[in-house]
Amino acid sequence: MNDLDIASKELLTVRDFIRWGTSRFNENRLCFGHGTDNAWDESVQLVMRALHLPAETGSEVLDARLTSEERKLLTVVIATRIKERIPAAYLNGEAWFAGLRFKADERALIPRSPIAELIERAFEPWKPAAEIGHVLDLCTGGGCIGIAAAHYLPTAKVTLSDLSQSALELANINVLEHNMQSRISVYHSDLFSSLPDGECYDVIVSNPPYVDAEDFATMPAEYKHEPEMALAAGNDGLDIVHRLLKGAAERLNERGILIVEVGNSQPALEASYPQIAFNWLEFERGGHGVFVLDKSELQKHF
Helix, strand or coil: CCHHHHHHHHCCEHHHHHHHHHHHHHHCCCCCCCCCCCHHHHHHHHHHHHCCCCCCCCHHHHCCECCHHHHHHHHHHHHHHHHHCCCHHHHHCEEEECCEEEECCCCCCCCCCCHHHHHHCCCCCCCCHHHCCEEEEECCCCCHHHHHHHHHCCCCEEEEEECCHHHHHHHHHHHHHCCCCCCEEEEECCCCCCCCCCCCEEEEEECCCCECHHHHHCCCHHHHHCCHHHCECCCCCCHHHHHHHHHHHHHEEEEEEEEEECHHHHHHHHHHCCCCCCEECCCCCCCCCEEEEEHHHHHHHC
């Protein structure tokens, strides 16, 4: 009898499988960074989703005995997470961002941007919510940033744009899931190139590819399940950001703002544009490398 057969027979409760998953994840030194940052939370996410239970629940559920079929299912899910290094969000088919649930699969990045905090505040204090009539989410992937913006700005229009057709398929699914099709437009576009002529925005927000060549070469196996074109961005990680900066000003309304995440490529960006005073945001829940620039500042330099 192998270890999986033993586990499926000897582990009896929800709590047993969460503990066992945590131990095995730590033993196998898995990487966490797609919505969780530790083995326990990853195990909770996998086990509870597989059982169609809420992640936060009481001891009466945690100590409930499982059926033999449920035990076999959980054993396979946990073993797959270890063997194939597939992030939990892809195994579950869902991810949470800014308090909202999204469909997730390998067509797009798993949503995890700290920009969620800014969206939950409706972009204040950087832009009064009352002045935001149209938001553009560039490099939208599965659409989470733009859809969340539409949720927290219930009177604003939102445009989603991406170069990946497959990512946009997922974005369209998420738009329908959130019943946002009347307020959200979706475009296949290389940054601004195929967006409607003359259309401008009060907020342009983007989590573009920004991983430099060195970081991409050494990324843990979990990240290799995500689309390369959504991560890799040249030697300095700024291939897309350089172009975005050059084209943003003419697409912003007066007093419009640009918000971009560049993560670990922040030092490279500052070195490339020493004349620009980037406004780097701080986040209560962690995260870094997100800047805000207004239209007037962009016009000075581009």
